[in-house]
Amino acid sequence: MSSETLFNLSPLDGRYASDLQDMQDMFSESRLIRERIHVEMVYLKAFLKATGREDWWQDAYMTIYTDLSKTDLDYVKEIESHTKHDVAAVIEFIKVQLPEKVRPYVHFGLTSEDVNNLSHGLMIIGARDILLNHLKGLISELSNLGKENRNRRMIGRTHGEVATPTTMGKEFALYALRFAKMYDELKSMNIQGKILGATGNLNAFIGTYPDVDWFDLTRGVVEELGLEHTLFSLQIMPGDTYATMLDSVKRLSGLLIDYDQNIWTYFMLAYLYQKADASSIGSSTMPHKINPIKFENSEGNAQIAESSLTFFSQKFMKTRLQRDLTDSTVKRNIGVAFGHIVLAIIYATRGTQDILINEAKMEEELANNGQFFSELVQLVERDRGASDGYDHLKKQTRGKRMTYTEMVEMMTEAGIEAETIETYVKGMTGEICDKALEEVERLIA
Numbered sequence: 001m002s003s004e005t006l007f008n009l010s011p012l013d014g015r016y017a018s019d020l021q022d023m024q025d026m027f028s029e030s031r032l033i034r035e036r037i038h039v040e041m042v043y044l045k046a047f048l049k050a051t052g053r054e055d056w057w058q059d060a061y062m063t064i065y066t067d068l069s070k071t072d073l074d075y076v077k078e079i080e081s082h083t084k085h086d087v088a089a090v091i092e093f094i095k096v097q098l099p100e101k102v103r104p105y106v107h108f109g110l111t112s113e114d115v116n117n118l119s120h121g122l123m124i125i126g127a128r129d130i131l132l133n134h135l136k137g138l139i140s141e142l143s144n145l146g147k148e149n150r151n152r153r154m155i156g157r158t159h160g161e162v163a164t165p166t167t168m169g170k171e172f173a174l175y176a177l178r179f180a181k182m183y184d185e186l187k188s189m190n191i192q193g194k195i196l197g198a199t200g201n202l203n204a205f206i207g208t209y210p211d212v213d214w215f216d217l218t219r220g221v222v223e224e225l226g227l228e229h230t231l232f233s234l235q236i237m238p239g240d241t242y243a244t245m246l247d248s249v250k251r252l253s254g255l256l257i258d259y260d261q262n263i264w265t266y267f268m269l270a271y272l273y274q275k276a277d278a279s280s281i282g283s284s285t286m287p288h289k290i291n292p293i294k295f296e297n298s299e300g301n302a303q304i305a306e307s308s309l310t311f312f313s314q315k316f317m318k319t320r321l322q323r324d325l326t327d328s329t330v331k332r333n334i335g336v337a338f339g340h341i342v343l344a345i346i347y348a349t350r351g352t353q354d355i356l357i358n359e360a361k362m363e364e365e366l367a368n369n370g371q372f373f374s375e376l377v378q379l380v381e382r383d384r385g386a387s388d389g390y391d392h393l394k395k396q397t398r399g400k401r402m403t404y405t406e407m408v409e410m411m412t413e414a415g416i417e418a419e420t421i422e423t424y425v426k427g428m429t430g431e432i433c434d435k436a437l438e439e440v441e442r443l444i445a
Helices: 003-007 021-027 029-050 059-066 070-083 086-095 112-148 168-188 203-208 214-224 240-268 293-315 326-331 334-353 359-368 370-383 389-397 404-413 418-426 429-444
Strands: 153-158 161-167 272-274 355-357
Touching (some): 021 112, 112 334, 161 370, 168 240, 293 326, 334 355, 404 418
């Protein structure tokens, strides 16, 4: 990591820069310039064809976008220092590289928002794909833990109290499934884009070229870029699809927080522990400690992302009349939220890779807390006609700790067969775990 990262304002570009290079590339100023040039060139090609100037276009013109260099980017910023307008700088940059006769048709009829909405849409879709790639890695780790620990029994806990047994594998499998559902939801989403002019009615376009099928032309450009075309907009592209996708990512942040906090709790209960790194230090004063710092880091970053994404999804649903510019600076910060959620996934994945199962502790807890059997006993008694079965077991077991062996002896004396006891303890945990993992494979295929 370069020492220059010591001086960055944000830890995303500083401390964590090496983890977020792909996201930096997706949301940098250079990326926004690239996407604006991309949009302009795709539109120019379509415009020349639709207006009978197809022979004016040369495929070599597209290298203005595909071969964009650091020197080119610096030149765009130099132009902007004079124009004081970022899209105008892109337009001028493109024009100087084209023949004189083509130059008047660069950005013809477009408003800056036509270019910006498509550019930001492409960046969000790209960020979504980066996020999904990282999320798939976490799901894979959870699925593996689910399979490996399918039958590793442990006390279930409801309200933190001892409850019916489950398995650690099923816990991991359920998280794998929940994340896989989020993966599938996000993968299916797209961002809408538009080319509709100053107030969303194609006035300038139809006024200058009334014979062109502008609906078809604009749809073709938007779809060639990989976005979902819409005809319904103000000057500013309504932020509904932005808000929908960012709300989905926000819920993913919430799920990550839930996962991190529950895994943290299992470490506290000593059901889980971590692989030891001989060179690392867990505490500056207590040498024995191996803190769950990866999950704590993940939780903190997921909380930042959740907060930011809540703001973004609310913000993008609002604009004054046909347009105001408050969204412009806000959109430049979407990458910050994506950076934090991706960082949260990265650290949750690394933490998950370090998880070890303390089977002895889980069996010890099971052996010392047999009071959960009261659920089975009260049901059997009620099934035998004892309407007060629940109250009877409540008096015997509530607030008491009874060993597994003591409860089995009590049940045996009550005529409950060993097979019934074994079936109850096992439940359908294994089968549920298997079905969850099958669904995971389907969702992320």
